[in-house]
Amino acid sequence: MTDAAVHFLVPEGIEDDERVSGGNVYDRRISEGLRARGLDVRMVLVAGDRVQDVAHAMSALPRDALVLIDGLIAVAASEVLDAHSTRLRIVVLAHMAASALPGIQDDARTAEREREALNAARRVITTSEWTRSELIARALAEPDRITVARPGTDAVPAATGSASGGHLLCVGAVAPHKGQDVLVEALAGMTDLPDWTCSIVGSLNADPDFAIRTAAAIRSASLSERVGLIGVLTDQRLADTYRAADLVVAPSRAESYGMVVAEALARGIPVVAARVGGIPEAIAGSKAGILTPSNDPGALRAVLRQWREDPRWRAALKAEALRSRTVTRTWDESAGIAAAVLSDVRPAMDVIGYERRGAG
Template sequence: MSAHPDTPVFFAVPDVIDDPGRVSGGNLYDQRVRDGLRADGWDMRMALVGDDDRQTAAALTALPDGALVLLDGLLLARESAAVADHGARLRLVVLAHMVAGELTDDERAAFRVAQRIIATSGWTRSELIAQDAADPHRIVVAHPGTDAAPVTTVSPSGGRLLCVATVAPHKGQDLLVRALAGFADLEGWTCTIVGSLEAAPDFVAELKDAIAAAGLAERITFTGVLTGAALDEAYRQADLVVLPSRTESYGMAVAEALARGIPVLASGVGGIPEAIARNEGGMIVSPDDPWALAVVLRQWWASADRRRELTAAALTARGAARRWGDTAAIVSAALDAAVTARAAERQAARS
């Protein structure tokens, strides 16, 4: 239970947080943090922010002086100057899902006014420190969690591939398609791509054209967004989860797969190695490299013993998976620290 149950938390997030058509790792993280903090006794008050100009500024302006604010980092990136302007009068905690390239001066200023920054991976924390966004002691890591899930039973052939990610260039599905094009004559495999098709429609169109040109239209399928039981079933039908991202702050699909005892093949970018951790059921290849993906896939299909070893390793490590309750507890502690820090600052000012 929080030490400050009577302190309301204004959680400023994009207004698509619960939109079933806009499922993303960031939205899922925000949902689970919201629900976990409520369970921990915090009075959560949602501030849903649209993507029109000045929406973040308007939301922050409406909050009283000294309000405890948990701010999704996407809003900071959209309106950094507004966050910096209001940060001094608020008790601000920023939830940094990702550092996308070089921070602007306004973004650094906004991060620096925060009492605490919650990074979703050690990689993100390192990026913030390297770009001088905040004092390291103000940045804590709250990795995404996973839910307890049934164990998946793999097929003898290992031919059922699954990729769970928004279909967009930074997720690298084109790299996977290029790798799979070399296996057009190999029987017995399929690939299911789960994720929004609306984020990058031109990329999706080009991807489908490439799949058709390779003669793989009946073997590579798109489901769009899946949630709940439908997503569970997609994992249950998978032998290997592939995440060929070009950029990734953590890799929630990797963690979800390993929590279900499914081996993974992923590019070694960002926080993906953290998601795999010491799980020997995870295989990492160099990023932006379809040839490397193809080599590992060929090895996977060539050896039943190799598939059994990787699956056994994934199953063995299931008990070490991070849970969402742990994530919420870290965020709760950061909010407590922000409350305490502001009280200490006021006391010092009166002395």
């Protein structure tokens, strides 16, 4: 008898607030959505760099078991996936083209492992059309095996913002690819402007050295009274922080989609974001989203200065954000796409039976 469960291999820190990431949030919300649809989802927590843990977990599964595996784990354990590719029904959830991440020291080897992992999968789910296009352009997976299931958003109250209109918010793990250093450099040229503050919310443990350098840059620019490294906020505290924000800034160097951008727009908060990766996709044509070149503090500063110096433009952006505030896709819809992919990956005996019936 075929195991009817979905064995979902995810990073062990998926429930750890200090290691919160868009990928972890996505994995949790998809698993919840699949369960709500009646699927028996069994979370298997593994360390991303512990290949032996992945090998042990996959070896323990029965033949034809359905395995959904986070892309970070899949790439690290590509040889394990290849070894089990005919025995298990593997679906890879690719949050990002791993070899496209900036700062990869051995991108050729990473691409080789990524290709091996994706070739071992029956199907691939990506979280953005941009990621899908990257996988295809890099010859990492065939187009007909890739399905896009963008992140969802929740129906939430509109943000009220502040009286001054000067509260900026940046949400994301403090790490080089999120570009908080670009934001700090941009803000360093705005000390002559009154009535603005910036809260940088996100884990300080993702890259401690980078977090330390970012804190030092804030002090060096005499921004300590205006810019705060808040750390992780969750649940109501995070919701309250969004509610008080006037503008969300996403200065990323790499982004597969931009869940923070979609979240801000769903709350009626204008966004200034780097034109990189899937961020334009998350903005989805909203006139309340302003795109700037990636890794360009000067360009970002110009937009932020205009935000503070031009109240009419600021009010127009806020009005547009509130007017166009919609939930473009719910998490249930995202989970439905994932469920359809999983249901298409049939056990070997089902495929044989289908082929025999077709031949008859």
